[in-house]
Amino acid sequence: MRERVSTDGAASILHADLDSFYASVEQRDDPRLRGRPVVVGGGVVLAASYEAKAFGIRTPMGGSAALRLCPHAVVVPPRFDAYTEASRAVFDVFHDTTPLVEGISIDEAFLDVGGLRRISGTPVEIGRRLRHRVAAEVGLPITVGIARTKFLAKVASAVAKPDGLLEVAPHAELEFLHPLPVERLWGVGTVTAAKLHDSGVHTVGDIADMGHEMLGSVVGRSAGAHLYALSLARDPRPVHVGKRRHSIGSQRAIGRGPHAMSDLEATVVAIVDRLGRRLRHANRVCRTLVLRLRFDDFTRATRSHTLDEATASTQIIMVGARRLLADASDLLTERGCTLIGISLANLDDADSVQLALPFGEQEKHRETTSGAQVTLDTSALDAAVDGLRERFGAGALTRGVLLGRADHGEVPKLPD
Numbered sequence: 001m002r003e004r005v006s007t008d009g010a011a012s013i014l015h016a017d018l019d020s021f022y023a024s025v026e027q028r029d030d031p032r033l034r035g036r037p038v039v040v041g042g043g044v045v046l047a048a049s050y051e052a053k054a055f056g057i058r059t060p061m062g063g064s065a066a067l068r069l070c071p072h073a074v075v076v077p078p079r080f081d082a083y084t085e086a087s088r089a090v091f092d093v094f095h096d097t098t099p100l101v102e103g104i105s106i107d108e109a110f111l112d113v114g115g116l117r118r119i120s121g122t123p124v125e126i127g128r129r130l131r132h133r134v135a136a137e138v139g140l141p142i143t144v145g146i147a148r149t150k151f152l153a154k155v156a157s158a159v160a161k162p163d164g165l166l167e168v169a170p171h172a173e174l175e176f177l178h179p180l181p182v183e184r185l186w187g188v189g190t191v192t193a194a195k196l197h198d199s200g201v202h203t204v205g206d207i208a209d210m211g212h213e214m215l216g217s218v219v220g221r222s223a224g225a226h227l228y229a230l231s232l233a234r235d236p237r238p239v240h241v242g243k244r245r246h247s248i249g250s251q252r253a254i255g256r257g258p259h260a261m262s263d264l265e266a267t268v269v270a271i272v273d274r275l276g277r278r279l280r281h282a283n284r285v286c287r288t289l290v291l292r293l294r295f296d297d298f299t300r301a302t303r304s305h306t307l308d309e310a311t312a313s314t315q316i317i318m319v320g321a322r323r324l325l326a327d328a329s330d331l332l333t334e335r336g337c338t339l340i341g342i343s344l345a346n347l348d349d350a351d352s353v354q355l356a357l358p359f360g361e362q363e364k365h366r367e368t369t370s371g372a373q374v375t376l377d378t379s380a381l382d383a384a385v386d387g388l389r390e391r392f393g394a395g396a397l398t399r400g401v402l403l404g405r406a407d408h409g410e411v412p413k414l415p416d
């Protein structure tokens with residue numbers, strides 16, 4: 001793992017990009033492929049492992065051309081279901097990191113972490129933790145670029161690949177950018193690159209020196225203006241949060257067992273505690289709980305439970321999630337659990353539920369716990385806990401079952 005960071009603080013946009021995504025999933029799931037040149041897709045190369053890229057294999061490239069470059073490459077057919085599942089798990093980590101996530105494709109996203117310093121630490125700390133979580137929970141390498149703008153964050157991750165982290169501090173942007181080849185800029189394909197090279201322009205610094213008028217005469221007025229702005233690190237686009245999600249989830253890797261049932265329960269409590277807050281923060285309610293399990297041999301199982309009515313109450317979700325876990329206890333002891341995940345699905349706006357219920361009704365829920373009828377007034381408690389955590393940081397309060405555990409998933413922070 002390679003890292004280059006500074007102590008300069010204003011860079012708070014992360015570009016997180018999985019490394020050779022499809023090929024990494026194949027190497028994760030089949031240990032025989034690790035350390036070997038792997039090509040996904042026979043007719044056309046859809047992905048190549050870094051070992052294969054070292055032989056010059058690129059995407060997209062014909063399969064036979066790839067094998068001429070590297071005759072001993074292992075060619076495997078794509079497994080899109082596995083990639084979709086891995087992508088979902090990685091995006092769960094993204095959304096668990098910050099509410100401001102802009103997905104770019106199945107394996108990359110921008111994350112704005114600027115407002116999280118008090119709760120989660122500096123952008124570099126957040127980026128490190130994100131990389132660690134994706135490795136531990138999904139088993140994949142991911143590279144993170146950190147900068148003041150989306151453009152620079154994306155360039156930073158490209159430069160830091162594979163399996164790296166690179167921060168471009170605001171005072172060092174041009175120093176970072178100008179030595180890079182023009183091909184690093186968005187919008188510079190082979191045609192534009194050839195035109196620039198013909199005019200003696202090879203680096204981003206050359207573009208900045210040329211000025212936008214001269215540049216316009218080489219590549220056209222609008223492309224020239226675009227490239228000139230990028231060469232001076234001007235990129236005002238904010239992280240844009242896309243369509244609303246249909247589910248939110250989070251998971252924890254727990255290492256190889258054996259694990260006591262009480263440890264597994266504590267993990268579920270920590271996950272639900274966090275998801276409940278995210279749900280309320282987004283002003284949403286859920287009806288379906290999904291428990292996801294991964295075992296020693298990387299096989300998976302899911303169990304789900306749909307509640308009688310939609311809720312945003314941590315307590316009600318907790319009861320449902322613990323019951324799902326208890327129902328799966330045979331599976332857990334037989335097969336050795338290495339990862340637990342919870343997703344909240346069937347999401348709706350909290351407001352629409354309040355309209356559908358008589359006034360005050362949403363504050364009281366009945367849940368059956370080991371045969372006893374318990375009436376809980378949980379929304380006031382949730383609101384109080386959320387408020388304290390917002391003021392004093394996520395570690396200000398910890399559920400009793402999690403006391404003394406290092407794995408409750410928060411960075412302890414003292415009040416300022």
Ligand SMILES: [Mg+2]
Pocket residue numbers: 017018019020021107108
């Ligand atoms: Mg990628």
